[in-house]
Amino acid sequence: MYNIKIESFEGPFDLLFHLIEKNEIDIKDIPIASVFDQYMEYLKAMQEMDLDIATEFILMAATLLEIKSSMLLPKQNFEGQQMVMADADPREELVEKLIEYKKYKSVANRLKELNTLGTKFFRDEPEIKYVDKSLCLNYSTIDLKKAYMKILQKSSNNVMPIRYAKDQITIDDKIKEILKKLIVTPVIKFGDFLKNLRKIEKIVSFVALLELIKLNKVAAEQKKTFGDIIIKSLKR
Structure with a gap:
């Protein structure tokens, strides 16, 4: 059993990347069996804490299991004799996606740093010398509230729920x-x-x-x- 510390993960790739960094794993040579076991420990810990698990976390678990099975099971020829595993690495697609995610995460962290740095500098607010009254919209707060609620309703109708409760x-x-x-x-x-x-x-x-x-x-x-x-x- 691993010592699990539940953190806030943005998605399955965030959790997977966390495990890779935590264990100092070469991203191009991932020990799927070990990573899968740790990944499942996190999901079980989330369930025990009554946390909802997004669908994509389960999909990633299934993907890891499929890769793990492909690497463990020997390939067979037509005569049923064991043969050497095919040249194609079943981890290849996952590795490519993780490398892309690593790039995205690096850029996101850099933007966050720049944003934090920007808050340390101040500029005088621009002076508004003239306002064209023809550009002012004659809406009351009630009108604005109605428009806002309409937008919220439209958004909620278009969003597909992707989470499921533990008791379901x-x-x-x-x-x-x-x-x-x-x-x-x-x-x-x-x-x-x-x-x-x-x-x-x-x-x-x-x-x-x-x-x-x-x-x-x-x-x-x-x-x-x-x-x-x-x-x-x-x-x-």
């Missing part, structure tokens, strides 16, 4: 659901379990499945690429 969907909930299904049927198809679920629920369910595999509570088998995942209970 959690990894623990999906773990319990999978185990409950396995009590009735010792072997289930993951595709059947995912039927009629929202995209975010499918992602959380996938994370829950991998957590169960890690805890040796279930075994999973995929007979062919892109085939359905067969889940088998290991409970004796």
Whole structure:
């Protein structure tokens, strides 16, 4: 268990970048397994503190798991014999995005420094010698309030909610659901379990499945690429 200190992260890349800097990791050679474990510890700590977790944090967890699986599982040729991993590094796309994020973060920090520096200097306010009355708009405070509320209403209608509450969907909930299904049927198809679920629920369910595999509570088998995942209970 890691000693977790919950901080305010702007997004999953902010958290991921924090872990890379904290562990002094070469951004071009990320130990995915280690970083993923720490990343999940942060998400679990957020859940335990009843903090809402944005959808993109879960998506990043699924991405890390996919990369981790790709690096751990051996590739097979048509005869079923183990072969050397392909030249393509499954971390490549993530590394490119992290490098871009690093550049963005560097620029953002520099702008923040310049803004702070600017507050140390003062200039006299420009003297307004003449005001063209024809440019003055004849609006009362009530009119302005109505216009402001209209803008707020329009904005709220256009914004898609991206956060979900802890009591709506959690990894623990999906773990319990999978185990409950396995009590009735010792072997289930993951595709059947995912039927009629929202995209975010499918992602959380996938994370829950991998957590169960890690805890040796279930075994999973995929007979062919892109085939359905067969889940088998290991409970004796």
